Amino acid sequence: MKLTAILSALAAATLVSAGKFHPVEEGKVDFIPNAYIIEYSDGVRRNAAHNSLKANKVDYKVRNEYNIFNGAALTVKSGHEGDALAKIPGIKNVWRVTLHKIPKVNKSTKKPTDPEVVSFHHMTGVDVLHKKHKLTGKGIKIGIIDTGVDYKHPAFAVPGANEGCFARNGKNCRVKYGWDFVGDDYNGSNTPKPDGDPMDCNGHGSHVAGIIGGNALNIKVSPKPPQPFVGVAPEVTIGAYRVFGCYGTSSDDVILAAMELAFNEGMDVINMSLGGSSSYKSNPTAILADKLVARGMALAAGAGNEGTDGVWMVADTGLGDLGTSVASFDNAYGFYNSFTYGGVKHPYAPSDAWNMAIKLPANATLVPIFEKDGSLSDGCDEELYNGINVKGKVVLVYGDESRCLSGRGVNAKNAGAAAILSQTTPAGIATMGGSYNYPMASIEHGAGEKMIAVWKKNAKSRITWSKGPSTFTIENGGSPSVFSSFGLDGELRSKPDLAAPGGNILSTYTLADGGYTVLSGTSMASPYIAGAHALYMQAKNAKSHGDEIRKVFKNTATISSNHGSKTKASAAKQGAGLINVLSAIMTTTSISPDHIDLLDSKHFKKSVKISIKNHGKHTETYTLSHTAADALNSYNANNTFPLGTPVIEADYATVSFSTNKVKIPAGKTVKITLKFKEPKKGKASEFPIYSGYVIATPNSKSGIPVHVPYTGLKGDVSKVPMQDTAQGFPDLMSQKDWQVSAIPANTTFDLTDPKNAETLPVVVSRLGSHTPDFTIRVFDSKKKFVGFLFSSDIGRAFGWAGRVNNQSFHGKLMFSRWTWQGQVITAADLTLAPVTVPSGTYQIVVASQKKLTKGVYPADYEVFDMGNISIKTAPKPAEEE
Structure with a gap:
């Protein structure tokens, strides 16, 4: 042709x-x-x-x-x-x-030597599969798309060898497949220099690989592990697909290439402990992930570590319909330095900036910093120190890395305090950025409460510091990790899917950096799920599609509670629950679909059908029941940006069944109709996300209950605030040298030479929720639409968008800056190049499409008139197409 x-x-x-x-x-x-x-x-x-x-x-x-x-x-x-x-x-x-x-993980100074620190296999049944069923993942291939793998590590050696190796299709190497797509010096912006050697020089990928398939039970060479441990699938074959240099970033075009090579080299499972923040599923990696799973693979991806930012924050790669988005649970034990106060020993984690044990004089006393209402302060307001003697004392505040990190350290140091202890909210031991050369540490929430009680009885009680670490049962251990991101996604779909151990995990590391370390993150939970796939495939002697295995894992997961709670944690936090690989392999029942999205009150799905299949050899009778989970209220104070820690409420839906008991012959499937009613409690104006679990329990003693999670939002999701108006967003301002300020009266911006312009108009925006279409519209002095704003920094001001983080790692408020040099896109069909508007006065309107609406402007948008702005331009003719 x-x-x-x-x-x-x-x-x-x-x-x-x-x-x-x-x-x-x-x-x-x-x-x-x-x-x-x-x-x-x-x-x-x-x-x-x-x-x-x-x-x-x-x-x-x-x-x-x-x-x-x-x-x-x-x-x-x-x-x-x-x-x-x-x-x-x-x-x-x-x-x-x-x-x-490179995914942010929480690196600890812990040197875990107590066997209980690697007890996470007890949480999932993997220890039984190893010992009793002799499952090791042998014959299964798992591709790791990450920073590479230190394949020389003895934990990746074949039995009898003291060193691992890498050889494509080699017989004596466990790392048999892979490729380096980038080279050591690649940082995301320079030219990749690929080669055939996927050696890790960062450590993240090696830690991931150890969780999947490391074997450090009988290491006889240096460096030896602090204690013996084994990965989920210690005989799995590894493919190492390196997409990061030693530092910096990677581009998603490289990641897509790695995903396809992993498929072409026959990987059964891909692990992707990477991804961005709040997003929609229409991103390239999620689209390719679904295509790969549809072709017979399985894919696990971390849900993200933005748990302290609140709802709507699940990361992008796992948002596809067929891939698995993985949340994190904390390991039950940790190895920490500690201090004693009031006769009670408390563990602590030093800030990232301090990163060492705290050693202070034995005469140091405690001073809690309170707000005017009597509550413990986060220490971000320096005026709270006025009139308080903190010289040489230890300040107690609250909050994690989402607070004003270095700012509160500066405040305390300027006031003369010797150190800061920060109480984690709501539980566990959080990570902190901190101030350099100043002792700061995070402590458990319960520790903070006990310390305040001691201080109220005797303010002269002294703090003594341990000389070394010891083992503690950690607050929140065995429960969802505080750092693990909350769902739902932008279309009210149920994400994350499933959870696995990811907090305080001992695994392999690059030999150049000690060989072993303890890290925390959904980056550690995702490979656990990948390894679980290998055990399942080996047990079934079949390589099912990833979405089919995901269904079994979700059906049989352990529905868990937050630390200290008697109710079940939200499905928007833990998905279907903590994986139980033993139950997944032993079950003879499944429920489809593996999740139910009830949407909001306006689109509420009152009736849903599920299918229960009996895969066993005998007829089974099932009893149907319902367990409600915590509701998450993120807008309980008329706030326009979601709370970093949602308020947990008892807003429970009710479920009725077309039959409460059903008898299903072997090999047959029966459909059950579920009738849902929204929670009676909970204010629709506060948009609580509610959830729960529909359970089918076999009557036979050996039968394993199976379940499916559901999620919904009470209220009209189209009324959820988009812009953070409480913080003054959106706004039209002036920007110079990256600093924004109010526009002086009668200002005309001279944009005739945009490259050299010192001062530019800028629209600042702070999205607190997903929007199918974020727009900045420009109208002329006669109120006629002339186009969508085009920013040289960000691009075209239209299209779907996820919410922004609450604060940066350095404690700065996160928002977006759309600088304007007088260019617009004149049509809404996304097919025109930007053009420069004539000199004049223009009206700027910020409009965000509300969730689950048709997109009719302005009825379906949250609209803000930013007022008028005068500009001087040198118009250029539109580019010829």
Whole structure:
């Protein structure tokens, strides 16, 4: 077929369905300029798509090509923007190439030597599978997309060897597959230098690999482990796909290439302990993940470590319909330095900036810092120290890394305090950034309460510090990790899916950095699920699709409670619960679907059908029941940004069944109708997220109960606040040298030379919730719409967006800056290049589409008129398409 015929056919196809450009999310500027990921239209082959690009005068260089994803990553040299690419025949979707940081984990100074520290296999039944059933994951391949693997580590050696090795398809190496896509010096913005050696120089990937398949039970060479431990699947075959350099970031076009290579090399499971923050499922990695699972793989991805930011924060890669988004539970034990106060010993974790044991004089006393209402303060307001003598004393405040990290350290130090102890809220021991050269540490919530009680009785009680670490049963141990991200996603879908041990996990590390360490994060929980897949596949002698295994894991997970609670933790926190691999392998029952999304009150699903299948050899009778879980209230004080720690409420839905008991013959399936009623308690105006679990319990003694989680939101989700108006957002301001300030009266911004302009108008925005379409609209002096604002920093001000984090790691309030140099996109069809508007006065309107609406403007949007702004421009003609 001639090129003209190909292009004619492509053009005809796009008349039916135009391509779509997905701009960088509001608040996220971590992308590579002029680099795009394009997905070809269904049925369009690579050569035809490239011919179409060239025919439209696109000058580009191929960064990566993809087969299963059916697309490519390009560096565009001809100035074409994403929306211009999207309208080219044969293009289905276009995204900017964005950057992903090496996942943040909580690194401890603990030196775990007590066997109880690696007790997490007792939490999941894996210890029984190892000892009684002799399951090791042998014959299963797991691909690790991460920082590489230190394959020389003795924990990855074959039996009888003192050192591991890497050889593609080698017989005597456990790390048999893999590739280095980037090289040591890659940081996300420079040119990758791939080679065949996936050696890890960071440590994250090696820790992940040890959780999946490390074996440190009989290490005889140095460095020896602080205690013997074994991964989930110690005989699994490993594929190491390195997408990060020693430091820095990686780009999602590299990650997509690694995912496809892992599939092509026959990996049964992919682990992805990486991903961004709040997002929608229409991102490239989630789309490819679903395609891989549909082809027979399984995929586990970390849900994210933004638990202290509140709801709507599950990370992007696991948001697909078929992949598994993994939450974290804390290990039950930890090895900590400690102090004694009032005769009671309390563990503590030093701040990241201090990162060592605290040694203070034995005469140090405690001074809690209180707010005016008598509650314990976070120490961020320096005026609270006025009139209080804290010189040489230890200050007690509350809060974790979401607080004003270095700011409160400076306040205490300036007041003369010797150190800060910070009470974790609501439980556990949180991570802290801290102030350099100043002792700061996090303590358990219960410890803070006990210390205040002692101080009230005797303010002269002294604090003594331990000389070394010891083992503690940790507050929140065996419960959902505080740091683990909350759902739901932007469409009120149930995410995360499942939980695994991820807090305080001992595993392998790069030999150059000691060989072993303890880390915490959903990065540690995700590989646990990946390893569990290997045990399941080995036990069943079959390699089922990942979504089928996910269903079994979710059906049989342990529904758990938060620390100290008698009620069950929200499914928006723990998913279906903590994985129980033993129950998953032994069960003879399944429930479909594996989750129920009830949506909000306006779209409430009153009636839902589930299917219960008896996989056993005999007829079984099941009793149906319902267990409600905690409701999460994030807007209980008319706040316009979700609370960092949602208020737990007893807002319970009710469920009735078409039959309370059902008899199912062997091999048969029965459908049951569930009738839901929203919680009577809970204010619809506060939008509580409620959840629970529908359970089918076999009558036979050996039968294993199975369940499915449900989630819903009471109230109209379209009324959930989008912008954080309580903090003054959105606003139209002036920016100079990255500092924003109010615009002086009668100001005209001279934008005739945008590259050298010292001062620019800027729209600041702070999204507290997902929106299907975030827009900044520009109107002229006659109120006529002239286009959507275009920012050289972020891009086009339209398209879906996740919420922003509460604060940065350094305690700064997070918000987005849309600087304006007078350019707009004139149409809403995403197919026009930016043009410069004439000099004049313009009205700026920020509008965010509300969740689960059709997108009719302005009725379906939260709209803010920012007022007028005067600019002077040098208009340029629109680019010829």
